[in-house]
Amino acid sequence: MASHGIENERIVRLQKIGLLLAGFELLFSAIAARGQAISPDALIRAYPDQIAGRDDTGIIFRDGTRQILSDGKTDKSFDEKLKNASLIDQLSLPYPKGALTKPPGPQDDPGRFRNIAFFDKVYGDCDKGETQKRLTDIPWFTGKVRVTTVNGVAERLRAVAMEIDRLPQDIKRHAYPSAGAFNCRVVKDTGKRSMHAYGAAIDLNTAFSDYWLWRKAGYRNRIPYEIVEIFERHGFIWGGKWGHFDTMHFEYRPEFFDPGSDEKEQHSD
Ligand SMILES: [Zn+2]
Incomplete structure (x- = not known):
């Protein structure tokens, strides 16, 4: 009986170690899937007309004003980052390169954390x-x-349109008529200013668009990657790469295509 007890104890201990290892594995694979956060240097390279440089804790605009990178909060939830993003939060989710091989995860929203003070300034x-x-x-x-x-x-959008125009008709028809560009409004679910409010976003043909708030059946995309690829080459991210998908939406976010943030694969533009 005593040896049985010891045996059980060993099994329990082994199970505990197994669980612990599985936990670590999950953590590491989550980090690997998320990838590295983008360096604040990418902001300086992406917005040279507005940003002169930076120091350890902030960026310095050309008019001499300074904005801090971090709000000092380390335990923000996904929702808090959506509603009140610091510049560090804005850079925390890298944008995936190339065509998607599977639908984005529920919190894969690269580019949806936006620091409004920064974009107001720009x-x-x-x-x-x-x-x-x-x-x-x-x-x-x-x-x-x-x-x-x-x-x-x-x-840049003129150039995008010229390139899309060279695609076959059955592909380019997804791009027009546009459902709108500048619009002084907020994002529906976050209540925060949309990139449309800056005139830096465009929506394509609504007849082929899918939006997470209207589609309860889950991710769907009908926008051909040939169109997405052209926008991305000109510095626009696509809402089809978000868990909270908005497949007709493109916005100018050059910080996500910074060559310095990925040594292995340089962006061609
Ligand atoms: Zn839009």
């Missing part, structure tokens, strides 16, 4: 009419879209 505050002074209309296939001239966004 593009202006539309409630004060600042953003509007920097907008222009560009042709978008059968119509026009209103976008910002800041950071060359308008010129």
Whole structure:
């Protein structure tokens, strides 16, 4: 009986070690799947017209003002990061390269953590009419879209449209008519200013779009990757790579394509 007890104890101990190892494995695979956070240096390279440089704790804008990188909160939930992102939070989820091989996980939302003070500084505050002074209309296939001239966004979208126009008709038809670009509004689920409020985002043809809030059946995408690839090459991230998917949505976020944040695979643009 006594030896039985010892045997049971050993089994329990082995089970505990096994669980512990499994726990570590999960943790490490989660870290590997998330990838590395992007360096704050990527912001300086991505927004050279606005940012002059940085020190250890903040970025320095060309007008001499400074913004801190971290809000000092280390235990923020996913929801808190969505609603109140620091610059560090903004850089915490890397954007996956290439076509997706499987649907994004529920918290794979690279680019949805946005620090509003930062984007207000870069593009202006539309409630004060600042953003509007920097907008222009560009042709978008059968119509026009209103976008910002800041950071060359308008010129980049002109180039995107020209490249999409060279694709076969059954592919390029997904890109137009546009469902809108500049719009001084907030994101539905977060209540925070959308990239549309800066004139730095565009929505494609709603007839082929899927949005997580309207689609309870889970992830679906009908936008061909040929279109996505063109946008990405010009510095735009795609809402189809989000767990909270919005497949007609593209926004200019060059910090996610910084060559310095991935030594192995350099971005070509
Ligand atoms: Zn959108």
